[in-house]
Amino acid sequence: MAANAEKSTHTQTPLQLLLFVDQRPSSQEQIQRLHKYLEDLKNDYPFELEVVDVGEQPYLAEHFKLVATPALIKIHPPPRHIIAGTNLVAQLADWWPRWKQSMDEYQNLDGESWPAGTERADIRSFAHVAELIRISEEIFRLKQEKEELQQQLQFKDRIIAMLAHDLRNPLTAASIALETLETNTDPNNGNSPRLTPALVNQLIKQARNQTRAIERLIVDILQGSQGNNGSLKIVPQKVDLGELCQEVLECLKHRFAMKSQQIKTDIPKDLPYVYADPERVRQVLVNLLDNANKYTPPSGTIQVSVLHRTAQKVHLSVCDTGPGIPEENRDRIFEERYRLKRDEALDGYGIGLSLCQRIIRSHYGRIWVDSVPDKGSCFHFTLPVYR
Numbered sequence: 001m002a003a004n005a006e007k008s009t010h011t012q013t014p015l016q017l018l019l020f021v022d023q024r025p026s027s028q029e030q031i032q033r034l035h036k037y038l039e040d041l042k043n044d045y046p047f048e049l050e051v052v053d054v055g056e057q058p059y060l061a062e063h064f065k066l067v068a069t070p071a072l073i074k075i076h077p078p079p080r081h082i083i084a085g086t087n088l089v090a091q092l093a094d095w096w097p098r099w100k101q102s103m104d105e106y107q108n109l110d111g112e113s114w115p116a117g118t119e120r121a122d123i124r125s126f127a128h129v130a131e132l133i134r135i136s137e138e139i140f141r142l143k144q145e146k147e148e149l150q151q152q153l154q155f156k157d158r159i160i161a162m163l164a165h166d167l168r169n170p171l172t173a174a175s176i177a178l179e180t181l182e183t184n185t186d187p188n189n190g191n192s193p194r195l196t197p198a199l200v201n202q203l204i205k206q207a208r209n210q211t212r213a214i215e216r217l218i219v220d221i222l223q224g225s226q227g228n229n230g231s232l233k234i235v236p237q238k239v240d241l242g243e244l245c246q247e248v249l250e251c252l253k254h255r256f257a258m259k260s261q262q263i264k265t266d267i268p269k270d271l272p273y274v275y276a277d278p279e280r281v282r283q284v285l286v287n288l289l290d291n292a293n294k295y296t297p298p299s300g301t302i303q304v305s306v307l308h309r310t311a312q313k314v315h316l317s318v319c320d321t322g323p324g325i326p327e328e329n330r331d332r333i334f335e336e337r338y339r340l341k342r343d344e345a346l347d348g349y350g351i352g353l354s355l356c357q358r359i360i361r362s363h364y365g366r367i368w369v370d371s372v373p374d375k376g377s378c379f380h381f382t383l384p385v386y387r
Helices: 024-043 060-063 088-108 126-184 197-229 241-258 276-296 352-362
Strands: 015-022 049-053 071-076 081-084 237-239 264-266 274-276 300-307 311-320 365-374 376-383
Touching: 015 024, 015 088, 024 088, 060 352, 071 088, 081 088, 126 197, 197 241, 237 276, 241 264, 241 276, 241 300, 241 311, 274 276, 276 300, 276 311, 276 352, 276 376, 352 365, 352 376
Parallel strands: 015 049, 264 300
Antiparallel strands: 015 071, 071 081, 237 274, 300 311, 311 376, 365 376
């Protein structure tokens, strides 16, 4: 603390003043006039003066609820009184006689009449009070950091548990495909039927799709854990968006089949190419279709449509017939780790839509949602046309 003290020879705590200053050039002249006036008052009545730079100790200005500086506060005797503005000297001249009178009255009080907890010889100095305020602010800050760290640890524990669960299915599927290839194509195993070329290709494709699913899952987790501050590498190129959509739908068709969900597509043949990173756009499509699959009930409908509305953008939509999203939550579902209360018991990381937004924005596109409660949701995003 930057402080000056004019000490009293009285054994009792003297009149205590606190001056808040700032480093603005416009304030310096006023502060100098006030200092000079206070110097002249030194012989009139004993007082202590503490000077605090708000730039160095902003928490003190907040504690005293100051809205402007420079400001002069009488902190003892109670009650506290604050003067501020462009005419501090004139205000001080007006209040000084009353402050002296209040101090004399306070010192003449019997001990029983003093404020509770206050003794004549044991009134805490402002330096002590300021230190207590600083410590309390530091404790509050540390508590906040502790809560944030606890939330991060809980999030990581949840991620590890779900990651172990979600990796099991694609790992098992890929393993079965590879084992089938190994046991049925071994020329030394005369008892095993040889696979047809078409079936071999199908098994290889299944294993490749499942390993890609594992890779996407790991990439999503790693990128989501970095939050909005993490770097997102984008390698844009000429991409056939319609073909990419069909590939992703083919990879996920077994998930839709397990819930007897109907997939409808409206993907024109004459779509222009988009300028995008195909793997990043694949991540967005997989995330949106995963969500559609999760929230659409059995025998429900999921629709994927692509429109070329302007010469600059291509518009893609993924719609479902799920429960929809409450209106008050629609602006928050793209936030990092945000999940609706209804979804807290469901599998999921709370990072998928946040990652989708980061990817689309990195392509200078836009992503948003339209939803009707109990009827479904439509997620939309745009990508630039390749030129």
